[in-house]
Amino acid sequence: MVKVVKFGGSSVADGKQFEKVAAIIREEEARRLIVVSAPGKRFAEDIKTTDLLIHLADAAAEKKDYDAELQQVIERYTAIVESLSLPSQLLAELKAQLISLIETYQEDHPRLYDALMASGENENAKLMAAYLQQLGEEAYYVSPEEAGMVVTDDPGNARILPESYEKIAKLRERSGRLVIPGFFGVSKTGHIVTFPRGGSDITGSIIGAGAEVDLYENFTDVDSIYSVNPSLVEKPHEMEELTYREMRELAYAGFSVFHDEALHPVVKKKIPVCIKNTNHPQAAGTYIVDEREQRGLPVIGIASDKGFISINVRKYLMNKEVGFGRHLLHILAEEGISFEHTPSGIDNMSIIVREEYLNEEAEKKILERIQKELDVEEVHVERELAMVMVVGEGMAKTVGVAAKATTALAEAGVNIKMINQGSSEVSMMFGVNASEADLAVTSLYNACFAKAKA
Template sequence: MKVVKFGGSSLANGTQFRKVANIILADKERRIVVVSAPGKRHENDIKTTDLLINLADSITNGGNESLALNGVLERFAVIIRELELNDNLLTSIENHLNELIDFYRNDEARLLDALKASGENQNAKIMAAFLSNLGEEAHYVSPKEAGMIVTDQPGNARILPEAYGEIQKLRNRSGILVIPGFFGYSKLGNIVTFPRGGSDISGSIIAAGVEAEEYENFTDVDSVYSVNPNLVENPHEMKEISYQEMRELAYSGFSVFHDEALQPVVIKKIPVTVKNTNHPEAPGTRIVSRRSPNGQPVVGIASDKDFCSINITKYLMNTEVGFGRHLLEILEDEGISFEHTPSGIDNMSVIIKSHHFENGKEERVLHRIKTELSVEDVQVERNLAMVMVVGEGMFKTLGVASKATVALSEAGVNIKMINQGSSEVSMMFGVDEKDVDLAVKSLYHAYFTAVEEPTKA
């Protein structure tokens, strides 16, 4: 059994739906299908999820509710007409949306979650209906029926351990099962959405729950590239990558996978294949527990922005028992998670996402650090970006770090900090945000551009 997930660009219109149906039917092992909401049909289009968010906002803030609702319905209507499905399907979608609006109208957070989830939910019904129309045995399965039992915090669903036993029962179902991604149901019966990358999370959870042979994730690229393809021409394609490498790259800004989406399949060691809906014959990129060595120490380079650094100095800091614990407790009290903590004997830096310092948190944190830790100096450095060089082969290869520092130096990029995890799967470089693209390009060319041999006389 394979679990196959299709992203929004794969389901943007009727033409894409037909491609998806052909992919599903080309492999009888593709028995469970997880779908996203319809994505953009062209560059200036609006995603269905954004239309639904606009609808929720119109209801909450007294906007033109009817106009917003019609915008959502028209998006589904176009797909239904293109697929030549019964108009009763659109009526059912309209009735369901109105029921959600009536039920959650006075609960802003629940209304937003319920409407956001409707993009995936209704798209799954359309896909099941289309497959049935082609003569296949296909069933729409709601996340509640599938056993997607989650926590109850709106917009931040987490799967509960008991869900996996329920999800495993899907193996006993016949036909093709079409399940909407992005959300589950709490024990109180509420619709609760996952954070960003939610449909990928759903697909991963279901693949782990049914112990699938493989989890195929279809998107709009032939494979995962070693760098942002918008930065370099003809970027290197990764044929195989390990879970750990993908986790590091996803955390650092790779848009193919949200870093939380891999966790369920990692635990079960289920291989993931990223493939292209528009070019399904391409082999794609396989994400596996252990990959075969290919002689290349670095597999990818990624970057992310909007960081700041809390830089702390105190003489004999290294001799003060509990200093680091006390510092992190201050952050914990404010609900702030940290990204990196490079340190020296008398200084320590804590890297956090900039948004954590909003709503007065910065002032409170700095005041507590000064008064409770009696530091000599504490400063905040802003507008930082983190560049991550990732590859399991790095720890066995000499000169990887020096190649990076030379490349950055020659490009004129000032390195603000360097950090390497104990697993030696990644190296992190902190740079000014304005230099981040230049840093990524210089590192990519250092590791992936072949050096031409000089012409012999």
Template sequence: MKVVKFGGSSLANAAQVSKVVSIIKSDQARRFVIVSAPGKRFDGDIKVTDLLIQYANATLKQQPTETITGQIIARYDEIATAFNLPASVIEGIKQTILSLPDQEYEDETYLMAAFKAHGEKMNAVLFAQVLQASGVRAKYLDPHDAGLVVTDSPNDAEIEPSSYQRIYAWADSSVVRVIPGFFGYNTQEQICTFSRGGSDITGAIIARGVHASRYENFTDVDAIYAANPQVVSHPIAIHNMTFREMRELAYAGFSVFHDEALIPAIQGDIQVVVKNTNHPSQRGTSIMSHKRVNPAYPVSGIASSPGFCGIYIRKYMLDKKSVSQKILKVLAEHDLSYEHMPSGIDDLTVIMRQDQLNADIEETLIRELVIALRPDEIHITHDYALLMVVGEGMANRTGIMSKATDALARQNVKLVMVNQGASEISMMFGIKQAHADVAVRALYDTFFPDL
């Protein structure tokens, strides 16, 4: 049995929805369908989720909402009309959307969560009808009824593990169940959403819950590529990868599949397949736990992610344990997280995401570190990129680091940090952001030489 998830672009208009119907009809094992909210139909279009955020904000500010609600309802109406659905379907959706401001919400954050969630919710209601009209026995299944209970964090919820047992009760469903992605309910039965793009997470949760053999994630790319196609022209597709490879690549910016969605898949050991709604016969990318035997290339993927900074601290005879503890304490007081902390003999660097900082926080942070550590030197450097080279085939092979650093040196890419040693399947380099694209291309050409 398979769980299938369709992204926003796969459900953006009637033509796309037709493709999705075909995909479901072509394989009877596809029993659970998770849908996103309708996405962009063309460049410059607005996603329904973004319209709903506008709607929520206008409601909170008591501004007129007719134009926005009109746009939202039109998106569903376009599809309902194309599939000749009874007028009652779109009427129900319309009333639900229009009555959103009349519901009770504990505060603005719950209101925002509920408004946003209705993009997926209405799309699932509609798509269940579309499937019915297309001859598929299908029913809408609300996350509430599915038993999907989440933590009480309105716009950044996490699954409660007890949910899996309840979801399993639906495993033998005799009809196709259409479930909206992106949200669940807390124990007070209030809607809470996952982080943005969270339909992937719902799909993974349902797949784990019903013990699916496979979780198919349909989107608008043929596969996950070994490098960003906007940086490297026509990179090779990765047809097989492991969960941990995906995790490492996702960290450095591979955003095809939501990072957090990997966790339920890993926990349930569910094979994830990323496929293209527009080319469903393409192999796509399969992600699973087994180590690949004899991968064709030692490296699977190369990624870079901008937006890091490093706080360099030097202090003679530093006691690393006590210095680290003091640094962690200062970071914790400001609710700042760090990514890496490479250490030398008398110095260490705290690598952080710089979007956590601004000039004020930076000044405060440095001042408090000076007080806590009395360092001989401290300074912050901005605009680093982290460059990741990832591959199961790297484990236990010598020479990969040498190849990578040689390729970078030939392009005059200066290494401000090299971090290898925790994971055996990746190497991490800190470089200047401005060098990131050159670096990715140099590494791609090195590790995929004949392509």
């Protein structure tokens, strides 16, 4: 058996956490492929190493004296090196590498940010490999380039290239434990390119799929995935198992425990994922699988995400106008705007987009084009919306889930702006005012999990 194990930022935040991680790795011979994040927060008010590296990139890009920012980064790693009694030479090499990257990319800001941000994971992987060697393990630092992580050349938005998987597969043939930095790959032109932030999950998934491992263990700081944000509900229901599709829906709607783009590689190979706690590794965790037995409650989780706006369009006999929807979406595509949902009626259609994609200039241009090109009676934008998702593959075979959900929202006084449910019935989406999102989630949770709490 071979496993890929990924450790998040909180799991590798300091020397004590490194000790826990090493103990977990050494418990099983199968834990041979190890992916690490950059050091995360050591306490609530702390700053993540990635953020320190962004501050360093800001100073370098503006051609300011960056000695203070550089020293802050070095100090984070110094604390780990000294705590574990690792060779001080590692710090000298780290400093030289950061300065070299700045000198190489100072005039190319997108690449400067990618290179420096990726350093958080890259240098941490070197420290982890060195620490495992110090403990007597046969362990090696493996750069993404050496591992075969060849990606597209799109700074901050890397995508793995299909030909990468053939080289990644050879990792299984190597001896010892291989420590690979998460979050980035290398383009064909030799540049460092990062995945979207949180992309160490993506790296773990790609390595797992390429090496066709038996299990992908993702270690974080919770015992399992909860059915709802634990800050909203006391002692929330814990999930033992959920499917890829259910996890994808929940991750999209705001579950931060697993990056929503990270599932794609393992889904293709049907590799199970287990979410576990670095600080409590004996806990069973939550398994994410291709299929699961439908037992218990039909709903498995409820989540919400804010920051949406709705472009609402109304035109009489819209449903009779061939190609109306295609033309409307084509306008957004031409303006480079990605849409999320398209709930509609016979004379109206709404396009839900993330607010970050639609600035004032883009909004004005899109509304003018819709009015002119589609000759609509009304088009306006509605802001400060949240999408609340009720997720569970069991809903497809259960009568009355929608009625229970809408009743719960009505009794809580939450105004439903829109309802959308896909044909697969894995999820049900409610659009509500952002100010009522938390109330909507708690009322839905209480309605759907009442039996579980009783």
